Amino acid sequence: xxxxxxxxxxxxxxxxxxxxxxxxxxxxxxxxxxxxxxxxxxxxxxxxxxxxxxxxxxxxxxxxxxxxxxxxxxxxxxxxxxxxxxxxxxxxxxxxxxxxxxxxxxxxxxxxxxxxxxxxxxxxxxxxxxxxxxxxxxxxxxxxxxxxxxxxxxxxxxxxxxxxxxxxxxxxxxxxxxxxxxxxxxxxxxxxxxxxx
Amino acid sequence: xxxxxxxxxxxxxxxxxxxxxxxxxxxxxxxxxxxxxxxxxxxxxxxxxxxxxxxxxxxxxxxxxxxxxxxxxxxxxxxxxxxxxxxxxxxxxxxxxxxxxxxxxxxxxxxxxxxxxxxxxxxxxxxxxxxxxxxxxxxxxxxxxxxxxxxxxxxxxxxxxxxxxxxxxxxxxxxxxxxxxxxxxxxxxxxxxxxxxxxxxxxxxxxxxxxxxxxxxxxxxxxxxxxxxxxxxxxxxxxxxxxxxxxxxxxxxxxxxxxxxxxxxxxxxxxxxxxxxxxxxxxxxxxxxxxxxxxxxxxxxxxxxxxxxxxxxxxxxxxxxxxxxxxxxxxxxxxxxxxxxxxxxxxxxxxxxxxxxxxxxxxxxxxxxxxxxxxxxxxxxxxxxxxxxxxxxxxxxxxxxxxxxxxxxxxxxxxxxxxxxxxxxxxxxxxxxxxxxxxxxxxxxxxxxxxxxxxxxxxxxxxxxxxxxxxxxxxxxxxxxxxxxxxxxxxxxxxxxxxxxxxxxxxxxxxxxxxxxxxxxxxxxxxxxxxxxxxxxxxxxxxxxxxxxxxxxxxxxxxxxxxxxxxxxxxxxxxxxxxxxxxxxxxxxxxxxxxxxxxxxxxxxxxxxxxxxxxxxxxxxxxxxxxxxxxxxxxxxxxxxxxxxxxxxxxxxxxxxxxxxxxxxxxxxxxxxxxxxxxxxxxxxxxxxxxxxxxxxxxxxxxxxxxxxxxxxxxxxxxxxxxxxxxxxxxxxxxxxxxxxxxxxxxxxxxxxxxxxxxxxxxxxxxxxxxxxxxxxxxxxxxx
Numbered sequence: 001x002x003x004x005x006x007x008x009x010x011x012x013x014x015x016x017x018x019x020x021x022x023x024x025x026x027x028x029x030x031x032x033x034x035x036x037x038x039x040x041x042x043x044x045x046x047x048x049x050x051x052x053x054x055x056x057x058x059x060x061x062x063x064x065x066x067x068x069x070x071x072x073x074x075x076x077x078x079x080x081x082x083x084x085x086x087x088x089x090x091x092x093x094x095x096x097x098x099x100x101x102x103x104x105x106x107x108x109x110x111x112x113x114x115x116x117x118x119x120x121x122x123x124x125x126x127x128x129x130x131x132x133x134x135x136x137x138x139x140x141x142x143x144x145x146x147x148x149x150x151x152x153x154x155x156x157x158x159x160x161x162x163x164x165x166x167x168x169x170x171x172x173x174x175x176x177x178x179x180x181x182x183x184x185x186x187x188x189x190x191x192x193x194x195x196x197x
Numbered sequence: 198x199x200x201x202x203x204x205x206x207x208x209x210x211x212x213x214x215x216x217x218x219x220x221x222x223x224x225x226x227x228x229x230x231x232x233x234x235x236x237x238x239x240x241x242x243x244x245x246x247x248x249x250x251x252x253x254x255x256x257x258x259x260x261x262x263x264x265x266x267x268x269x270x271x272x273x274x275x276x277x278x279x280x281x282x283x284x285x286x287x288x289x290x291x292x293x294x295x296x297x298x299x300x301x302x303x304x305x306x307x308x309x310x311x312x313x314x315x316x317x318x319x320x321x322x323x324x325x326x327x328x329x330x331x332x333x334x335x336x337x338x339x340x341x342x343x344x345x346x347x348x349x350x351x352x353x354x355x356x357x358x359x360x361x362x363x364x365x366x367x368x369x370x371x372x373x374x375x376x377x378x379x380x381x382x383x384x385x386x387x388x389x390x391x392x393x394x395x396x397x398x399x400x401x402x403x404x405x406x407x408x409x410x411x412x413x414x415x416x417x418x419x420x421x422x423x424x425x426x427x428x429x430x431x432x433x434x435x436x437x438x439x440x441x442x443x444x445x446x447x448x449x450x451x452x453x454x455x456x457x458x459x460x461x462x463x464x465x466x467x468x469x470x471x472x473x474x475x476x477x478x479x480x481x482x483x484x485x486x487x488x489x490x491x492x493x494x495x496x497x498x499x500x501x502x503x504x505x506x507x508x509x510x511x512x513x514x515x516x517x518x519x520x521x522x523x524x525x526x527x528x529x530x531x532x533x534x535x536x537x538x539x540x541x542x543x544x545x546x547x548x549x550x551x552x553x554x555x556x557x558x559x560x561x562x563x564x565x566x567x568x569x570x571x572x573x574x575x576x577x578x579x580x581x582x583x584x585x586x587x588x589x590x591x592x593x594x595x596x597x598x599x600x601x602x603x604x605x606x607x608x609x610x611x612x613x614x615x616x617x618x619x620x621x622x623x624x625x626x627x628x629x630x631x632x633x634x635x636x637x638x639x640x641x642x643x644x645x646x647x648x649x650x651x652x653x654x655x656x657x658x659x660x661x662x663x664x665x666x667x668x669x670x671x672x673x674x675x676x677x678x679x680x681x682x683x684x685x686x687x688x689x690x691x692x693x694x695x696x697x698x699x700x701x702x703x704x705x706x707x708x709x710x711x712x713x714x715x716x717x718x719x720x721x722x723x724x725x726x727x728x729x730x731x732x733x734x735x736x737x738x739x740x741x742x743x744x745x746x747x748x749x750x751x752x753x754x755x756x757x758x759x760x761x762x763x764x765x766x767x768x769x770x771x772x773x774x775x776x777x778x779x780x781x782x783x784x785x786x787x788x789x790x791x792x793x794x795x796x797x798x799x800x801x802x803x804x805x806x807x808x809x810x811x812x813x814x815x816x817x818x819x820x821x822x823x824x825x826x827x828x829x830x831x832x833x834x835x836x837x838x839x840x841x842x843x844x845x846x847x848x849x850x851x852x853x854x855x856x857x858x859x860x861x862x863x864x865x866x867x868x869x870x871x872x873x874x875x876x877x878x879x880x881x882x883x884x885x886x887x888x889x890x891x892x893x894x895x896x897x898x899x900x901x902x903x904x905x906x907x908x909x910x911x912x913x914x915x916x917x918x919x920x921x922x923x924x925x926x927x928x929x930x931x932x933x934x935x936x937x938x939x940x941x942x943x944x945x946x947x948x949x950x951x952x953x954x955x956x957x958x959x960x961x962x963x964x965x966x967x968x969x970x971x972x973x974x975x976x977x978x979x980x981x
């Protein structure tokens with residue numbers, strides 16, 4: 001309910017700049033917004049409760065329910081549980097990965113992190129370093145996945161775009177066409193390549 | 198044309214013709230002649246041929262050229278600083294032109310003439326009063342001069358060059374609006390100016406906190422055959438990957454040639470780094486373009502002026518007195534002292550690194566203390582060189598970023614040493630004050646764990662441990678042997694124990710040279726005081742391994758086979774009956790004795806492993822004290838832009854600029870994308886990269902199945918190659934240290950530089966009435 005299948009959003013303010021975002025965030029409707037608020041409230045209240053339990057363990061105010069709970073649990077159990085709860089509460093619900101294409105500069109991949117505490121991990125690849133951009137296929141479990149790859153010159157590892165979500169072939173193809181059109185100046189060979197792929 | 202002058206011209210022509218009538222008749226005859234001989238026809242044919250040529254060749258070429266230009270260069274890229282002054286006044290946009298449609302804006306000069314600015318930029322007037330030579334700027338930014346890139350807030354666009362940028366800035370909009378006659382789409386890239394005085398900068402690659410000039414460490418290789426298998430495997434994997442990458446290169450179908458715009462990125466990074474200083478220089482000197490202030494000084498201004506002059510004169514005199522007479526003597530004395538210390542350090546280093554034969558262990562390989570001393574001495578040898586390099590930074594523009602990693606490294610190592618000494622003083626004074634107590638504790642620990650625990654363990658093994666029925670006689674023999682040696686050892690320790698408080702006092706005293714010293718000494722002390730365990734381990738491992746080898750060959754005999762050494766394989770063999778009989782009896786005997794030997798071996802092996810892990814703990818502490826990236830961590834918290842880890846771009850929403858304007862007819866804005874260029878601060882895991890690498894190496898070495906196999910078969914577990922383990926310790930030091938002579942030269946060269954450094958006068962307080970001062974013209978003007 002809170003997430004959907006990965007879908008593509010394109011922002012393209014000018015023909016030479018485009019951002020392709022694959023996200024699991026559903027379109028914002030009123031019930032969804034309410035749900036979000038509820039979830040936020042739940043998160044905050046849970047973390048406050050956890051903090052209070054920790055405080056009760058530290059200071060032992062007499063008579064409170066939390067203090068009783070805190071007193072029953074031993075410290076080596078309580079601390080890891082607290083850390084686990086805080087981690088679980090800071091987890092993001094949906095994932096978002098994007099590819100920013102700037103003609104003349106390069107491409108930049110961006111992944112939203114797993115938790116709200118960390119910043120987004122970005123990687124910028126200058127045009128000079130881009131050897132090729134291609135769609136490849138790979139086995140993953142019992143299925144075949146198509147994924148977009150940037151081959152970087154002078155590096156042994158290729159850079160996989162949308163590594164966490166690995167969207168469907170249709171999305172990958174759209175992005176591939178968009179990237180080639182946006183990154184390189186339009187010449188005949190591109191169109192030829194696009195049709196035979 | 199005026200009617201009167203038309204009439205005049207007509208009258209003149211008519212008069213001329215009547216005066217020269219014969220000319221007209223001649224022309225008439227010429228026309229008749231041409232008609233008779235077919236000249237008209239030929240001329241017409243020529244015209245037809247020429248126009249055919251024109252239509253067939255020139256028109257298509259022009260069309261193709263126009264189309265090409267539209268395809269090729271519709272995109273305009275504008276780098277725009279975020280902190281540029283936003284005002285509604287007209288101005289001239291100044292910056293670098295990397296290619297026709299790729300411009301980098303440094304600043305906007307207001308209320309000046311564009312052509313005048315262009316002339317002064319070309320002649321370099323702006324940098325004439327700069328502190329350093331402007332050639333360095335042009336060198337790093339990749340152009341021979343700055344350019345006028347366009348105009349801002351111009352009233353009309355009639356007198357504008359087509360490749361010029363027309364910018365519209367206003368105080369209430371966040372982004373400027375850019376248009377250009379030649380551009381069909383625009384990338385507007387906003388950047389924050391890094392502050393070079395605060396040593397901020399951006400770079401494409403992460404800043405290197407370790408020194409990168411390590412090809413291979415000298416002569417430390419000693420035990421290269423230990424890791425041969427692992428390194429071979431690693432090499433094979435690397436080779437495989439390289440081949441794959443090569444194959445991938447052949448798979449790319451279209452080889453694209455990078456355009457000038459693609460190649461400009463490193464240049465642009467430099468331009469971003471320079472932009473703050475350039476902007477300052479331009480804005481300060483913009484007053485040179487206009488008329489100078491002519492007003493004379495008032496009486497009060499004159500009084501203030503002469504007072505400050507007097508004060509400055511006195512200060513300058515005092516300063517010259519100090520700098521001419523006192524300072525050189527102090528400096529020379531300091532350098533001589535430094536050089537003397539450097540020579541002593543050199544002698545010590547030679548002693549520490551002395552090897553009887555190449556490949557033998559030097560003193561620093563055996564003892565942790567020696568290694569610690571060596572690291573400190575090496576650092577001491579490197580500091581003057583580093584300091585000299587850093588001083589040279591002052592003699593150049595602040596925007597030259599090459600020495601910033603050196604700065605971080607230098608102060609990191611200084612800070613670590615200072616920290617080390619501070620902690621060391623606390624630890625040392627504690628140890629010295631409680632030396633008897635500490636000595637007692639150590640003696641107790643030694644007795645309980647290295648003597649009594651061993652004795653108890655051995656006597657436990659001599660009975661039937663955990664219900665295992667061992668061979669009583671052999672167990673008693675081995676146990677008695679070890680117990681006897683332990684007794685002897687403990688008596689040795691007892692005779693040594695009155696010395697222990699003195700040793701502890703010495704260790705405590707040594708910790709005034711840093712807390713790392715007592716740690717290294719304790720590590721050494723541990724290895725000396727547990728020597729007996731090491732020798733027990735060696736002896737029992739030898740016996741165990743020897744027995745296993747015999748068992749294996751006897752097992753082959755038992756099966757009627759033997760190991761062919763020449764072919765390195767198992768062959769069948771016809772043994773005689775007596776051979777088989779004796780062999781089988783021996784096999785049985787040894788097989789039943791094996792558990793007894795094994796439990797003794799395991800006992801000592803476990804003790805040995807515990808000692809190794811203790812020493813590993815000491816080593817980790819040492820490497821933390823010696824090479825923790827403390828300075829970098831503090832910088833990361835204080836000012837993340839001083840530790841660049843790359844750049845990233847952010848696409849901003851553009852709908853704000855779509856607001857209709859009053860004079861939009863003048864301003865046909867092509868589709869624009871607004872991008873924000875940002876610096877990525879160095880991630881934390883990059884700072885601790887070397888620690889991760891070291892942990893990875895240790896894990897791979899000690900937790901590999903090979904080591905387990907060695908342990909089980911009683912072979913000697915190879916210690917990890919010291920080169921791998923201590924590469925962290927040496928990562929901040931150059932592979933080859935500078936000689937005494939090089940240091941002498943560098944330090945003496947360094948003396949010459951500060952002579953040129955001018956004495957900084959204290960700030961003269963601003964005058965009340967606008968402060969138009971002949972010395973600082975233009976300074977006030979640029980600020981309005």
